[in-house]
Amino acid sequence: MSIRSRFLPEKDFPLYLSSDQMAYGRKLIWRFFTFNGISVAFLMENILILYALRNGVSEPLVAVLASFVHLTMPFMIFGKRFAARYGGARTWSLGWFLRYVSVSFLILAPWVAHYGDQRIVSGIILASGFAFAMFRSFGAVATTPIEGEVTTAENRGQFLSGNFLRVNTAQIIATTLLILITSIVDDLWVYQIVIAAACVTGLYSSTLLSRVPESKATRESAKISLGKALKTLWINRRTRILLFAWSAGIISFMMVNPFMMIAVKSGYGVSDYTALTLSLVLLFGGIISSLINGTMSDQVGPRPIILMHTAGMLIPAGFFALAPEQFYPAAVGAAFFIGGYCKMGVLLGLGHYFLSAVDEYQRVGTILYIRILSGTAAGLSGSVIGGGLLSALSSLGFTGMDIYRNYFRTAAAAVIVMIIIVRSLDKLHEWPIKNILRLLVSPRDFYAIYVLRRLQSSRGGRYDTREVQRLGAIRSPVSEDELRNQLESPLLSVRVQALRALGRMPFGKKSEDAVIHQLKTGEHTSAWVAAEILGEHRVYRAVELLRQGLSSTDRYLQGKCMVSLVRLGDKTSYPVIASILSESKNPRIVIHGAVALGLTKDPAYLPLLLKKSLDDSLPDSVRDEVLVSAASAADARNRFYRFLKQYHRNRSTGISQLISDLDAPHIGPDDISVLSGEHPPKLFMKLLHDRSSSSDAPLAAAVHQVLQETEETQLPIKTVFCMALILTSSRQKV
DSSP, rough: OOHHHHHSSSSSOOOOOHHHHHHHHHHHHHHHHHHHHHHHHHHHHHHHHHHHHHHTHHHHHHHHHHHHHHHHHHHHHHHHHHHHHHOHHHHHHHHHHHHHHGGGGGGGGHHTTTTSHHHHHHHHHHHHHHHHHHHHHHTTTHHHHHHTTTTTTHHHHHHHHHHHHHHHHHHHHHHHHHHHHHOOSSHHHHHHHHHHHHHHHHHHHHHHHHTTTOOOHHHHHSSSSSHHHHHHHHHHSHHHHHHHHHHHHHHHHHHTHHHHHHHHIIIIIIOOOHHHHHHHHHHHHHHHHHHHHHHHHHHHHHHHHHHHHHHTTHHHHHHHTOOSSSOHHHHHHHHHHHHHHHHHHHHHHHHHHHHHHOGGHHHHHHHHHHHHHHHHHHIIIIIIIIIIHHHHHTTTTOOTTHHHHHHHHHHHHHHHEEEHHHTTSSSOSOOHHHHHHHHOHHHHHHHHHHHHHHHTOOSSSSHHHHHHHHHHHHHHHHHHHHHHHTTTTTTTTHHHHHHHHHHHHHHHHHHHHHOOOOOOOOTTTTTTHHHHHHHHHHHHHGGGHHHHHOOOSSSHHHHHHHHHHHHHOOGGGGGHHHHHHHHOOHHHHHHHHHHHHHHHHOGGGGGHHHHHHTTTTTTTHHHHHHHHHHHHHHTHHHHHHHHHHHHHOOOOHHHHHHHHHOOOSSGGGGOOOOOOSOOOOOHHHHHHHHHHHHSSHHHHHHHHHHHHHGGGGGGGGHHHHHHHHTSSSSTTOO
């Protein structure tokens, strides 16, 4: 394929991208970032700093070299013009192709040193570094808009963190390889080979970008004039503040990270091997940052991410401001790790905030001005302020680490100012910072965030059901919003699992409203789960809807409404529930009606429950449930349940358990003869009649009423045992 066909469009751009096109675009960009990460590892600022220092470039000029990536941002204007004609993806692709062509001239510097003076060598390095940064700016005008094209609000933070993760992972692998090589051979020709390998890999990665699909949005956005784009940016308060905050965020790490490398190399005089190892630590910090912030950024919002990590730059700045005279690898390594971690957090947060706050048809012009103006500010802070300050301190007679201690004191003060600027960003959907800090120290909540991210990117159907079930098992309150969203799922299984998950945790008014809505609209589907949850959570304003549910033809709903109304203490509904139980032959209604009346603890309903247990048209298991509810009404539930459990396993063992539980003087163990038959002996029944009739207590009266109205031959042995335990209940006074 020719260069022209690679970088020029073959057909018109669609109005919108399909979900498949977006997924394909994300896949290509992720592949690009993986290969580009290898190239960047071999050409990142720390490698260029080491290469420049090894080729005799002065420290102030090295500071300028590190600032080119920001000072060349005005060249985005040329990229904008190209994007307006050929689209964003090909602009990005061409810019990266040309930057790797231009940086290849760095290879010539050591050879020229044999034939020319130092000024020529420095000129080649600076010119090549300038072109490398310039063509990056040319292509960077389309980077953020294209990333916005292939993402949605639900997966944007995850995608951006995935980009950084791939870059940093590839950089760690490449840098580790470079460290191993330089530990064996520490000559300039090694750097030349590394730069050549970076250029070849970078040229390949740039061709991947030209295949990324895009809609008309990026090109139409690029067609907006510079004047109109600037006016739009400035009039809109949110984007105007973002311009200053973006500058502040980048300045915060530009005044710290590059100068940490200069400090350890020139201040402590460490070897290239040690310096590269610290570069590796810096990258590792970025990887951890990508993993952690990528997991939570879509949930917690971008603004707190930017603010926290800008403030975090005070830690490495503070360390070097008070740096000891002796080099301590662990302490310096920690400073580099935090510097890498915070830099990646700032970059991720800024990109996420931009795509969330700026309309897609305004992105090219807006990002152009933001990058140019913020890049200029950051570049000047690094080259003019940073490099100038180093020169001034040196001319004032400071030497060694004294130069860098004084420099970082100034840098720390500058970072404090940057924090104040970043804090002025408009709030989007976000968490309070204290909640984010609590999240970071709570494995349960952080795992819930991870599952939420999987849920939002799932393929639907049973995958959604599985992830919602997992959220329910975690029981973390951070999942409340997403569980509430899942109540809108078209799948009943997902809605039911979301309701159950909400029911396992405390929830707020919005979720309460959502559960009530399910009760109101989910008859024959999810309403029965909602009814159960509303009762368990004591949502009293749902009483009227629950009353309506008592007349529903949905037997699941009707049963749960009975139990929930009793939990809510709606005594008006008790007679209705009793009537439904008395008339119903439906096992589910009988079970739930019995449970509901058992929860009332009202002896008035005990005769109804005991009589219902005599209905031989009901399955034995249902009649057992009714008896357990009857025992519950008399506070004898645990004793009767224990007996019943043993009785079903072994009748003799169960009777022994009953005898031990009948510890009140009213019916003693000696009064019980052989009780292993289907019906109790007459002697035992006579004793039961005598004990129930000799007491005026409500429970005894209820038992006596049932005995009077029922033939002894109709009384199953388990019902009789239940009545015996009721007569010995702690509530029974005789």
